[in-house]
Amino acid sequence: LLKRRDSQQALAIFERMKRENCEPTADTYTMMINLYGKGNKSYMALELFREMKSRKCKPNICTYTALVNACARDGLCEKAEEIFEQLQEAGHEPDVYAYNALMEAYSRAGLPYGAAEIFSIMENMGCEPDRASYNIMLDAYGRAGLYEGAQAVFDEMKRLGIEPTMKSHMLLLLAYSRMGNVLKCEEIVSQMQESGLTPDTFVLNAMMNLYGRLGQFEKMEEVLTAMENGAFKPD
């Protein structure tokens, strides 16, 4: 019933549930918080959380994670930490999702070292970082302009036998593009192809923006036509 991916619908149903004195369940709240979080309405998410507690509805670990994430998107790093603590006080062992969400908060706040710290805490807790963890670290370094750090994370992934995902490549690409290092960017794109990944519109858009910023309009046209051709014919 609530599996709608549609925020408008979800909201309407949610309101109706309350009107009809039907207590929303923890799962319902989690979904709603998640919804607000993704829609950059961290504020509403936090408010919902308060409402939830005042109704004596017990938040579970997913609820907290969703909330941390909501804060992360808004760069409310301190709020995120606060919630993370609440999570622990509630007797939950933070899992990889929770850590990742928290790292995301630091990353967005422009604190790559904070993120790195969490990364190592996570390892010390015997919690295996997953692909998302690495991607977030990549992003954290990339945003801060620490391309060396980003590159290190990327290499580390490969060393561990984790195939970098499309996102990983994108993030690394962006790290270099912020430095205006076009050559490196082009290199990465070809590396991607060698790994058997097809540059998608995400990548092409990123390249377009890069060239645009640098005023390399000829390159832009090349990319454009590549896009139009549906590109990458095997031969």
Place this chain on the structure above:
RNA sequence: CAGUCAUUGAG
């Protein structure tokens, strides 16, 4: 697959 990761977007 209840919760975590990617590009751009003039207030």
